[in-house]
Amino acid sequence: MSEVKSIAVLTSGGDSQGMNAAVRAVVRSAIFHGIDVYGVQRGYQGLLNNDLRPMDLRSVGDIIQRGGTVLQTARCKEFMTAEGQQRGADILRERGIDGLVVIGGDGSYQGANKLSKLGIKTMGLPGTIDNDIPFTDFTIGFDTAVSIVVDAINKLRDTMTSHERSSIVEVMGRHCGDIALYAGLASGAETILVPEVPFDLAEVSTRMAENFRAGKRHSIIVVAEGAASGQDIADAITKNNGIEPRVTVLGHIQRGGTPTHNDRILASRLGDFAVRKLIEGDSAKSCGIIKGELVATDIDMVVSTKKSFNMDMYDLALRLSQ
Numbered sequence: 001m002s003e004v005k006s007i008a009v010l011t012s013g014g015d016s017q018g019m020n021a022a023v024r025a026v027v028r029s030a031i032f033h034g035i036d037v038y039g040v041q042r043g044y045q046g047l048l049n050n051d052l053r054p055m056d057l058r059s060v061g062d063i064i065q066r067g068g069t070v071l072q073t074a075r076c077k078e079f080m081t082a083e084g085q086q087r088g089a090d091i092l093r094e095r096g097i098d099g100l101v102v103i104g105g106d107g108s109y110q111g112a113n114k115l116s117k118l119g120i121k122t123m124g125l126p127g128t129i130d131n132d133i134p135f136t137d138f139t140i141g142f143d144t145a146v147s148i149v150v151d152a153i154n155k156l157r158d159t160m161t162s163h164e165r166s167s168i169v170e171v172m173g174r175h176c177g178d179i180a181l182y183a184g185l186a187s188g189a190e191t192i193l194v195p196e197v198p199f200d201l202a203e204v205s206t207r208m209a210e211n212f213r214a215g216k217r218h219s220i221i222v223v224a225e226g227a228a229s230g231q232d233i234a235d236a237i238t239k240n241n242g243i244e245p246r247v248t249v250l251g252h253i254q255r256g257g258t259p260t261h262n263d264r265i266l267a268s269r270l271g272d273f274a275v276r277k278l279i280e281g282d283s284a285k286s287c288g289i290i291k292g293e294l295v296a297t298d299i300d301m302v303v304s305t306k307k308s309f310n311m312d313m314y315d316l317a318l319r320l321s322q
């Protein structure tokens with residue numbers, strides 16, 4: 001018999017598509033195993049406000065296909081303090097809650113880790129479009145964000161080709177270039193600029209001018225926001241070769257919309273896995289999928305490791321974009 005009788009779930013930090021599918025999986029899996037489950041509204045802020053409500057099977061109906069998060073999300077300064085974390089743990093204990101599933105990014109994981117050190121069993125699910133959490137091949141929301149960028153580039157390509165223009169598409173990713181890398185490869189971009197790889201704008205400008213001379217009818221550069229701003233790249237190119245690229249900043253559009261089937265499946269598998277790990281008595285783990293297999297890794301390890309950049313894929317994108 002499991003000692004876990006009651007758990008809670010929250011979403012925290014930047015939202016991502018598939019968070020709802022993860023919440024649904026946590027709630028339905030918990031109920032399946034005879035465990036009471038509470039939803040915390042607005043992340044750690046809601047926890048400190050004691051804003052918890054019981055979730056039943058119907059409370060997560062009709063959400064698997066929705067972007068955003070029905071639990072809403074927040075950034076909470078008070079929870080960064082030791083007092084805030086202690087109060088959070090006390091509130092959970094007073095409510096009789098044995099375990100907490102935290103769906104969010106790196107910062108949210110740190111919060112979960114702190115709670116676990118105060119005796120609350122915690123599980124982290126990687127919910128962020130950035131794909132910057134190690135020990136999982138993909139984070140929940142990344143696949144949808146990449147699809148949105150690819151769709152946007154397809155549209156830009158039409159008008160850029162008509163006018164024989166160059167397009168610069170700035171995508172999200174402050175420290176991680178994965179959205180730029182995957183979307184750039186999938187859309188045949190000539191140049192992909194990411195924070196992980198140094199670049200030379202004089203070389204980018206020369207290559208663009210040569211490509212146009214060699215008969216290319218458009219040129220697409222995908223730049224991660226953490227590498228440079230799209231407008232700065234455009235200005236440098238104009239200065240170097242006289243070409244005036246058009247800049248598109250996709251912004252928060254990348255964080256909305258219906259999740260892809262990949263994100264829904266990832267979220268469903270991870271949500272159920274987190275509940276099963278809590279039932280087994282496990283705590284302070286990040287749930288992930290590596291090469292198709294479910295894995296639970298110590299959050300301590302996850303937050304102190306930088307996700308490695310896929311240079312093979314980056315080189316492939318370069319080879320294929322000639």
Ligand code: ADP
Nearest residue numbers: 013014075076079080104105106107108110111
């Ligand atoms: P993300 O989870 O997407 O990385 P943030 O970094 O904004 O987003 O973190 C979300 C929330 O997690 C913060 O507002 C804060 O409440 C909590 N948090 C972040 N870092 C820590 C930390 N070191 N200790 C405790 N809580 C933290």
Ligand code: F6P
Nearest residue numbers: 014105128129130172173174255
């Ligand atoms: O971490 C996810 C992310 O979407 C980043 O890619 C982006 O830089 C950031 O969040 C934007 O956050 P905010 O919600 O503060 O606009």
